[in-house]
Amino acid sequence: MSWETKRRDITGAAFGGRLQTGEWEPLDLTKAGSACRGGRCRLGQRCAINPPYDGPLPRHAAFGIAPPRSRPIMPKTAISPSRAENYPEWYQQVVKAADLAETSDVRGCMVIKPWGYALWENIQRRLDTRFKETGHENAYFPLFIPMSFLEKEAEHVEGFAKECAVVTHHRLEPDGAGGLRPAPSAKLEEPLIVRPTSETIIGATFARWVQSYRDLPILINQWANVVRWELRTRMFLRTTEFLWQEGHTVHATRAEAEEETRKMLEVYADFAENAMAMPVICGEKTAGERFPGAVSTYSIEAMMQDRKALQAGTSHFLGQNFAHAQEIKFQSQSGDIEYAWTTSWGVSTRLIGGLIMTHADDDGLIAPPKLAPAHAVILPIYKSDEERAAVLAYCQALKSELEQQHYDGEAVRVRLDDRDLRGGEKKWQWVKRGVPLRIEVGPRDVAGDSTFVGRRDSDGKGAATPRAELVAQIGQTLDSIQQALFDRARRARDEASVVIDTLADFEAFFAEGQPGGLAYCHFTEGPEMEAKCKELKVTPRCVPLQPLLGDDGPGKCLFSGAPSQRRAVFARSY
């Protein structure tokens, strides 16, 4: 029977008009292709339609309800679909389930919710400290940039012009139909663009700041929002407006600017690996992937659990391109007027997307302790009011005791969740949010001066832990979680990394249906490489700075056969 004919039997009155629990709707379940995808089906395990299944269904397919069970059966995992079933959908569900963000009323823009924003604040705080340690100062530049500024650097225009939001008016007026419209009389003489990045406006400012070699270097960072009118958006990974940090520096010499570029890349790499527990490859972008207007672009590249690469941070050596365009000149020690050398570097809220896709599992987020909004949550368990009083008092005391402990130079962050919610539901909320440690305390624990501790990085149910031991070792425990997350991510990446020396192997590795991963290959940029990469939906991510896999000296380009000095990492990417 075809889907279309059967569909009518099970939708409509039969289903909408209430299919009683206990009835089975005789959808042809024996056929491959008749199954519940799970993704949008909220019946979960109660749904009679189950995989195996591997084709598309027209729409929601949760028809047919299994016979009643004595106890409700919950899905095995908190997030549905699982990573294996539908990775992109899983990602969206994790963002939602972990309470990180939600879509807003504005197209392509998201609302970052407190739990997600707390992650960002932790990212900010740590990076900001590192920036200051490396001599940078924060400043703030305008959100609006005169359109003419963007025109000054040719490649820069080309790179950003097609995704700019433009402000053309400064007043609204009634449109005569009960609404509003931009007042024609209030048209701006020169349109303003909402910054997609600030090289131009900051460059123009720097031109005024720099007169003499004595003014250099200028080392500035700004935390800001930027807007890039993307056609397709995904929470955290690519939104129309996003939050980021952009560093902009000016130097007297090429060498100094290049050193700055590398130094900040190192800061990013160190942050990614140590704070986020996300292993990254530092490398230089190929010409095709370079920032518009840059002489060279460096990036940190991470591999997500679906084996696609994510550019997690960039650092650009801008040469004198922007100095020429913006007239950033200075008088040198010898009295000559010289153009300065500039750099820029940035990371964005995209890091949170990377964090999710590196660590989260089918039960939701797993926050690495160093960035977790809370290191531990205490869940009191009680029945009667007397128990409640005793347990809560114990938990309060435990909370302050834990807060006096330190992890990675910061006080341990603890939450006590005493909301009037059922225990199971409450526990799962925190699992989905990815709190590293769950500390459950009931009357029996209070009596025994003990706790029951679950680690989010393990599948185990947790273990009884004496209070004193928990308190004394919490720093160590968090550290071991942090390390375990990094090791797991590192292992996944290494398992997906291969050296490839023939085009046939390259094609096989990235063939449809293959898991893919990171391929280290000799290359030369040219039409052959471009065509093949486009065909396989692969891009050269970067040329690693440090010798990594396949560091066997010069070789031959996979695509053209020309001699090649270095290998690049190829992967599908976000």
Add this chain to the structure above:
RNA sequence: CGGGGCGUAGCGCAGUCUGGUAGCGCGGCUGGUUUGGGACCAGCAGGUCGCAGGUUCGAAUCCUGUCGCCCCGACCA
């Protein structure tokens, strides 16, 4: 910006083919029973069916237009 899909209660959807004035699940609230675990029973609240025209005695349903969102491509942190 091309191809496809979808706008009905806070969320997920049925109802549209074959027009008769709106329903289910979850969530919310209230009461009760439970509870070392993502509970159960009962009751209540909640919708000008995206918007604007048209056809009709009558439109969620048919026609035209329009806006928005999602997916898949092309482009990108």
